[in-house]
Amino acid sequence: MGEMQADSGGARQGAQRWLRLYGTFAGFVAMVGIFALMRPGIFLSPNNLRNITEQVAILAIVATTMTVVMVVGDFDLSVGAMASLSGVVVADLLIQGLGVWPGVAVALLVGGIGGLFNGVLVAYFGLSAFVATLATMTAFRGLALFYTNGSTLFSGIPESFKLFGQGVTLALPNSVWIMAAVWGVTWFVLEQTTLGRRLYAVGGNAQASYLAGLNVRGLRLAAFVLSGVGAALAGVVMTSRLFSAHPTAGEPLMLNSIAAVFLGMTMFREGEPHVLGTLVGVLLLGGMSNGLNILQVNSYLQLVLTGLIILLAVLLSGLARRGE
Amino acid sequence: MSLFTERMGEVSVVEGMQPLVSLQRLRKRYPGVLAVDDVSLDLYAGEVHGLVGENGAGKSTLIKLLAGATTSDGGSIWVRGRQVHLRTVREANRLGLAFIHQELNLVPYFDAVENIFLGHLYPRHWWGGVDWAALRRRVRAVLDPLGVTLPLTVPVSRLSPGQQTLVSIARALVDKVDLLVMDEPTAALTSQEIEHLFGVVRALRARGVGVLYISHRLAEIFALTERITVMRNGRVVTTQPSSQVSEQRLVQWMTGRTVEALYPPRTPPTALPLLDVRRLSGSFCREISFTLHAGEVLGIAGLIGAGRSELLRLIFGAERVRGGELLLYEKGVPRGLCLRSPAQAYRAGVALAPEERRTQGLLLARPIYENTTLTFLRRFAWGGWWVRRRSELAATQRLGERLALRSRSLRQPVSELSGGNQQKVVLARALAGEVKVLLLDEPTRGVDVGARQEIYRIIGDLKAQGVGVLLVSSDLSELLGVADRLVVLREGRQVATLAAGEASAERVLGYCFGVQPAVPHPTRSQGGGDAGR
Numbered sequence: 119m120g121e122m123q124a125d126s127g128g129a130r131q132g133a134q135r136w137l138r139l140y141g142t143f144a145g146f147v148a149m150v151g152i153f154a155l156m157r158p159g160i161f162l163s164p165n166n167l168r169n170i171t172e173q174v175a176i177l178a179i180v181a182t183t184m185t186v187v188m189v190v191g192d193f194d195l196s197v198g199a200m201a202s203l204s205g206v207v208v209a210d211l212l213i214q215g216l217g218v219w220p221g222v223a224v225a226l227l228v229g230g231i232g233g234l235f236n237g238v239l240v241a242y243f244g245l246s247a248f249v250a251t252l253a254t255m256t257a258f259r260g261l262a263l264f265y266t267n268g269s270t271l272f273s274g275i276p277e278s279f280k281l282f283g284q285g286v287t288l289a290l291p292n293s294v295w296i297m298a299a300v301w302g303v304t305w306f307v308l309e310q311t312t313l314g315r316r317l318y319a320v321g322g323n324a325q326a327s328y329l330a331g332l333n334v335r336g337l338r339l340a341a342f343v344l345s346g347v348g349a350a351l352a353g354v355v356m357t358s359r360l361f362s363a364h365p366t367a368g369e370p371l372m373l374n375s376i377a378a379v380f381l382g383m384t385m386f387r388e389g390e391p392h393v394l395g396t397l398v399g400v401l402l403l404g405g406m407s408n409g410l411n412i413l414q415v416n417s418y419l420q421l422v423l424t425g426l427i428i429l430l431a432v433l434l435s436g437l438a439r440r441g442e
Numbered sequence: 443m444s445l446f447t448e449r450m451g452e453v454s455v456v457e458g459m460q461p462l463v464s465l466q467r468l469r470k471r472y473p474g475v476l477a478v479d480d481v482s483l484d485l486y487a488g489e490v491h492g493l494v495g496e497n498g499a500g501k502s503t504l505i506k507l508l509a510g511a512t513t514s515d516g517g518s519i520w521v522r523g524r525q526v527h528l529r530t531v532r533e534a535n536r537l538g539l540a541f542i543h544q545e546l547n548l549v550p551y552f553d554a555v556e557n558i559f560l561g562h563l564y565p566r567h568w569w570g571g572v573d574w575a576a577l578r579r580r581v582r583a584v585l586d587p588l589g590v591t592l593p594l595t596v597p598v599s600r601l602s603p604g605q606q607t608l609v610s611i612a613r614a615l616v617d618k619v620d621l622l623v624m625d626e627p628t629a630a631l632t633s634q635e636i637e638h639l640f641g642v643v644r645a646l647r648a649r650g651v652g653v654l655y656i657s658h659r660l661a662e663i664f665a666l667t668e669r670i671t672v673m674r675n676g677r678v679v680t681t682q683p684s685s686q687v688s689e690q691r692l693v694q695w696m697t698g699r700t701v702e703a704l705y706p707p708r709t710p711p712t713a714l715p716l717l718d719v720r721r722l723s724g725s726f727c728r729e730i731s732f733t734l735h736a737g738e739v740l741g742i743a744g745l746i747g748a749g750r751s752e753l754l755r756l757i758f759g760a761e762r763v764r765g766g767e768l769l770l771y772e773k774g775v776p777r778g779l780c781l782r783s784p785a786q787a788y789r790a791g792v793a794l795a796p797e798e799r800r801t802q803g804l805l806l807a808r809p810i811y812e813n814t815t816l817t818f819l820r821r822f823a824w825g826g827w828w829v830r831r832r833s834e835l836a837a838t839q840r841l842g843e844r845l846a847l848r849s850r851s852l853r854q855p856v857s858e859l860s861g862g863n864q865q866k867v868v869l870a871r872a873l874a875g876e877v878k879v880l881l882l883d884e885p886t887r888g889v890d891v892g893a894r895q896e897i898y899r900i901i902g903d904l905k906a907q908g909v910g911v912l913l914v915s916s917d918l919s920e921l922l923g924v925a926d927r928l929v930v931l932r933e934g935r936q937v938a939t940l941a942a943g944e945a946s947a948e949r950v951l952g953y954c955f956g957v958q959p960a961v962p963h964p965t966r967s968q969g970g971g972d973a974g975r
Contacts, residue, residue: 310828310829311823312819312820312823312826312827312828313827315812315819315829316819318808319808319812322805322806322807322808323801323804323805323806325801326801326803326804326805327805328760328784329784329794329802330817330871331783331784331788331817332816332817333785388807388855389807390807
């Protein structure tokens, strides 16, 4: 980024900077290379690549909107429970005979209201994001379980609902198109609009932003609403893909989406969340789990490996920072 | 005068001695800047050596090199005639070098004894428990020779800033120290505490300890040091015996130019009222009233905690108004103003440059142009929402030229700028819209002489354009040099309103402390003097 090269003794510093900026990305490339070598013709086959994108699409939607919340310096623990809740809401409404589009709209509305609730608690009542979203996560999970009485909804969902998670347009699954749209819009908002610039400002220094005349509370609220809607959308796609709705199906999305954003943050000099980094993080996590499945690694052990990868990425970027 | 000749004698003796620490042709490059460039410096036992320079002159980097906190790109460091390679602060300490930083790094809940012994082995009883009595004895053995008495058993957070500085000095002295490096040790101290500190430094010198003393306060440098080294742009300009340098020469060396009058000539304000503050009250301020005119600089004096910043924040809408009213004049017609947020204030033409630029003013990791356009971002966007970087950059370029902002690029993060240039970014943001009333809270704190002069020039320009300025400052000579009138606050109340002609440092201080001077001194203002501070 227009930095001058240090003349001597800069080789080590240069290596550290490179590691910090591109370490996560290099790790991603290395992972692809390793899996491709170990299972030639399988991991990189068009079929499997489509598999991976389909598998990560739902996580990518949640992680992208999670990025917005993390840009303003908060995070949202309730996204997994919200995805489950919206999933059972849309399934139940469709089973009761509501049209597909109105059903989806109601599910997204539920997400928006949930996000609004989170945002009000954090921005206007001054609760910490951790406490507020931990509480709402529990409440949303409870609602989903109460709504379904703990059972899985599947019989009676109309075939037309398969559109979101299983339909294919132009050789790509619709879920991937939805993900691409969410990602594209979020990228545009965060990088190119006044709203995005202000969101980054609030995350960088909330007090200075307030004194510069920004509506800090409103901006934090907006980020939570976006995250709620994103989680709800993910829940809809998930229900359509599984063609059934389980009241805890969305649970793993919460930790994975936060991990993806963290992985992405290691890629940028300022250490700020960025949708591009988040996408790499999602692909890293998704590719990892897909590759390990192909290698038939024990699924419990997969969790251990994924945890270690996240630690390694964050450590490397942190170490490089200290070395500067 | 006898003291003077004695000192001169010492200096000449010192010249023949082996230096305690010798820095030879040190170089340190950071991305984009040569922070330390070919610096050689000899420090002797029993000598207090002053190091001065503007912010960004390379003093801090030089100290980091000496402390082993960073490594040099060239040159060498010699301690007692032997070349050393310092890689950690601990290594530097082992060689007898100790450092007192601006931030004292004390553990607030520990008492003085524990803070002083932090990182050292505690004396123990035979059964392994800490021998507190022996510990206290050893701490006293450090403190007594210096003539220091401290409350030893209360948490240091309850000690005064001066006492805390003494605690950190004592910590440095637990081990044998040959060279003590002090970086702005008096920044937070009262004049009495400074005197005490000076006594300690002189006691150390008498014991043969060498001291490298860094300060922006030139009066202290002259009072304490035998020799002075001036740095500018990473290089040593000169090293001189303190007794042979005048303050004016020193400032010239530091800034690299001759300093004309620090304060621009005062232009008289218009009689056009701009802002009426009527019996304004907040949670602390009570019933403040004044009128600010177009082209007027109204200074707000008072001690820290007198309510000066709160007054600005009340006017700015950042704090809740509990009584009174604000009237803003539009073409001579007063309009009631009820500001509930900074956003409304900016829309009404009221702008604030806050006190703490790093925590309240800037997005440090973000580029300059994003900082300047933040408030009025909509103006730099199609349809008010699609940001046009090119117009942002153009506007920032214009503001930057107007304020003499120096940077490599407008895309540079503001964290890389010097204090003075950071302050200019804060000002640029405040001036990005149509400003009628500008609220300045300590605009020159931590800013070097050159940038300070430019900030006064900017205030003068704004005055000429008919902007009204409310200036809060702890620097009394600045208030007397720039302001047309002064409002003095004490404990949230307005205790005096003085025209520039009737304000003297003595009188204003008298009002600040609540002591009326016996005989009022109608001294003329002291514009132009006191260039060093």
